[in-house]
Amino acid sequence: MPATHSFEPYTYEVPLDFYWKVYNSRFPKHELFPFILDSEVTELIVEENGNEKSTRKTKLDIDAPGWFKTLFSIHYSIFIEESYYDKENQKITIKTINETLSSKAKMIDITVYQVHPTNPNWCTFTQTGTVELLVSVLGFQKKIEKYVLDLYKSRYDESRELDKKMIERYKQDVEAKNNSSNNNIQNNCSNSSENNTNTDTAVQPIQNITATSESSSTPVS
Numbered sequence: 001m002p003a004t005h006s007f008e009p010y011t012y013e014v015p016l017d018f019y020w021k022v023y024n025s026r027f028p029k030h031e032l033f034p035f036i037l038d039s040e041v042t043e044l045i046v047e048e049n050g051n052e053k054s055t056r057k058t059k060l061d062i063d064a065p066g067w068f069k070t071l072f073s074i075h076y077s078i079f080i081e082e083s084y085y086d087k088e089n090q091k092i093t094i095k096t097i098n099e100t101l102s103s104k105a106k107m108i109d110i111t112v113y114q115v116h117p118t119n120p121n122w123c124t125f126t127q128t129g130t131v132e133l134l135v136s137v138l139g140f141q142k143k144i145e146k147y148v149l150d151l152y153k154s155r156y157d158e159s160r161e162l163d164k165k166m167i168e169r170y171k172q173d174v175e176a177k178n179n180s181s182n183n184n185i186q187n188n189c190s191n192s193s194e195n196n197t198n199t200d201t202a203v204q205p206i207q208n209i210t211a212t213s214e215s216s217s218t219p220v221s
Helices: 014-025 066-072 141-154 156-218
Strands: 003-006 010-012 036-046 051-060 077-085 092-097 105-115 121-133
Touching: 003 141, 010 156, 014 105, 014 156, 092 156, 121 141, 141 156
Parallel strands: none
Antiparallel strands: 003 121, 010 121, 036 051, 051 077, 077 092, 092 105, 105 121
């Protein structure tokens, strides 16, 4: 029997669409996620109703002891992530499966994001992980499954903290871009105002010349 664990729902205090942008901004690489070595979207489908379906291939560093890497002769792993954003029902489902060692082990991670039931400006997150060895390893199959699952569970809290840092970083980036855009608009308005002032100044002598010309043409009584 495979080893499975489901986590309690977690709440992110940001809208669902905002979190989705934050989530995708970690790829292909990000300093807060150094274990992501590389990533690429291999398929993206936008349905007529706006729903999005994508497949992503990601290369991850393996956070495991040397004996584990030696046992399976691996130093990094490839995972395939299939995501579906149901915009009508405001629900994102992500299924991640291992491509590396897929003939020896099956690792499946399913995460679901939905609008918070009492606050539409928040979203909830649930996660379930499953580990199953497909080959016998000297009678240590269950122990290895348990070890991998325990490692998976131990990273849960750390991942949530990284997500919160990522959200704050993304908010700062958005705010900086908005401020930069506003400054550009103000500068453009200021330049436009200066140009208008210069134009008025240039017209003034012409008005004076016209007035002088009219004064000279008036007969002296």
